[in-house]
Amino acid sequence: MAELAAVLATTHHPFFLKATELTPPDERMPQAAEWKSKVEAYRETLTAAEPDILVMVGADHFHQFFQDNYPTFLIGKQPKYDATFYNEEREFGLPKYLLDGHEDLSGFMFQGLLDRGFDFSISHELKIDHSIICPIITTRPAADLPVVPIYTNIFAPPLPSPRRFYDLGRAIRSIIDEYPSDKKIAAVGSGHLSLELGGPRQFGETGPDPVFDRKAIDWLASGDIEAILENVTHASMAGAGNATHGFMDLILMLGIAGPIDASYVDELDLFHTREMYMTWYPGGDPR
Amino acid sequence: MSVYYVNKFLYQVDGDPGLLAAYKADPAALVERWEADYGRRLGTNNSVETTSWLHFTEAERAALVEHDYVALFELGAHFFLTLTIFIAIYDDDYSAASGPLSFQREYAAKLSHWLDKDYPTVAL
Numbered sequence: 001m002a003e004l005a006a007v008l009a010t011t012h013h014p015f016f017l018k019a020t021e022l023t024p025p026d027e028r029m030p031q032a033a034e035w036k037s038k039v040e041a042y043r044e045t046l047t048a049a050e051p052d053i054l055v056m057v058g059a060d061h062f063h064q065f066f067q068d069n070y071p072t073f074l075i076g077k078q079p080k081y082d083a084t085f086y087n088e089e090r091e092f093g094l095p096k097y098l099l100d101g102h103e104d105l106s107g108f109m110f111q112g113l114l115d116r117g118f119d120f121s122i123s124h125e126l127k128i129d130h131s132i133i134c135p136i137i138t139t140r141p142a143a144d145l146p147v148v149p150i151y152t153n154i155f156a157p158p159l160p161s162p163r164r165f166y167d168l169g170r171a172i173r174s175i176i177d178e179y180p181s182d183k184k185i186a187a188v189g190s191g192h193l194s195l196e197l198g199g200p201r202q203f204g205e206t207g208p209d210p211v212f213d214r215k216a217i218d219w220l221a222s223g224d225i226e227a228i229l230e231n232v233t234h235a236s237m238a239g240a241g242n243a244t245h246g247f248m249d250l251i252l253m254l255g256i257a258g259p260i261d262a263s264y265v266d267e268l269d270l271f272h273t274r275e276m277y278m279t280w281y282p283g284g285d286p287r
Numbered sequence: 288m289s290v291y292y293v294n295k296f297l298y299q300v301d302g303d304p305g306l307l308a309a310y311k312a313d314p315a316a317l318v319e320r321w322e323a324d325y326g327r328r329l330g331t332n333n334s335v336e337t338t339s340w341l342h343f344t345e346a347e348r349a350a351l352v353e354h355d356y357v358a359l360f361e362l363g364a365h366f367f368l369t370l371t372i373f374i375a376i377y378d379d380d381y382s383a384a385s386g387p388l389s390f391q392r393e394y395a396a397k398l399s400h401w402l403d404k405d406y407p408t409v410a411l
Contacts, residue, residue, distance in 0.1 A: 157410040198366030200398035203391040
């Protein structure tokens with residue numbers, strides 16, 4: 001059976017590459033060096049797991065999908081995936097990528113999800129946006145591993161519940177555990193802590209709700225799903241910032257890891273968000 | 288209310304550099320052209336099948352023509368679409384004149400009467 005070698009949950013700040021490597025050193029923001037060094041240290045937690053395949057969790061930000069047909073949960077099943085849309089290049093300076101897919105695991109995952117009551121949509125022409133490319137840039141910049149992309153709706157309400165995200169993570173975990181392969185699989189998902197976009201609390205000196213951020217990191221780091229499900233609702237996330245619902249993809253990643261302590265936890269306050277870098281090793285820490 | 292149609296406008300225009308440039312240069316003309324053509328197309332990329340019944344209210348059309356992101360917020364247009372398209376239109380000019388993030392901060396300030404209130408829903 002396949003081995004789940006690592007589970008990574010991270011915020012995806014689309015300006016990381018632009019703020020660090022794409023800006024000349026003397027023009028960089030004061031935190032650029034610290035930001036880069038934290039990202040590089042985080043990258044080591046994936047490298048150390050020596051994965052063969054990446055199961056990637058993210059959410060389309062109205063790049064490919066729109067409200068004429070927005071999938072609640074969707075998986076790609078393709079030999080290749082183009083990545084980065086015109087308006088992401090324009091706004092964030094993100095490069096284009098062509099990632100390899102892993103059709104066999106995508107198909108096994110899709111069937112396994114149906115069998116477990118998660119009636120996914122499936123795409124054979126999915127283009128990947130920054131929710132998956134940002135963690136590729138930060139945790140696997142060589143972009144040399146085949147991926148299985150899973151998209152959730154944290155973006156176009158009404159949304160599934162936090163519990164549903166956790167349960168989906170648990171289902172993904174059991175499917176990985178049953179996958180008949182000797183490959184090592186890492187799950188890498190991205191989302192948000194408190195975040196405001198297009199509202200009165202956007203682009204402040206900190207994220208819109210540092211108190212929520214503190215609790216959220218502590219809950220995830222200690223695997224405390226009970227506290228999350230007691231405290232985190234659609235309304236409470238909206239209270240922390242209008243785009244905070246991306247936290248549910250981090251709950252999903254805890255679902256893949258299971259209710260265990262994280263082996264790596266780091267964070268960084270930027271000008272309008274707090275970044276979080278977390279890794280669980282369900283089978284033991286390889287470092 | 289036809290917030291879906293407003294979002295469709297923002298989605299299509301933001302994703303097409305030609306439409307975006309036209310929306311910056313002459314918003315009224317682009318809104319009129321969009322309503323006669325792109326807005327009619329079924330979904331977001333169908334050049335044959337059409338939708339016959341979707342239309343803007345006067346308030347929605349006026350908000351789009353005037354680049355009025357406060358009105359769009361209050362009408363329930365999706366915050367990500369609205370922010371992204373107006374960053375594309377205004378950020379470079381504001382940054383050159385007043386420094387980085389000056390447009391985004393003005394945008395936030397103009398919405399400050401919504402602090403500590405429940406925002407208009409973006410749910411459809």
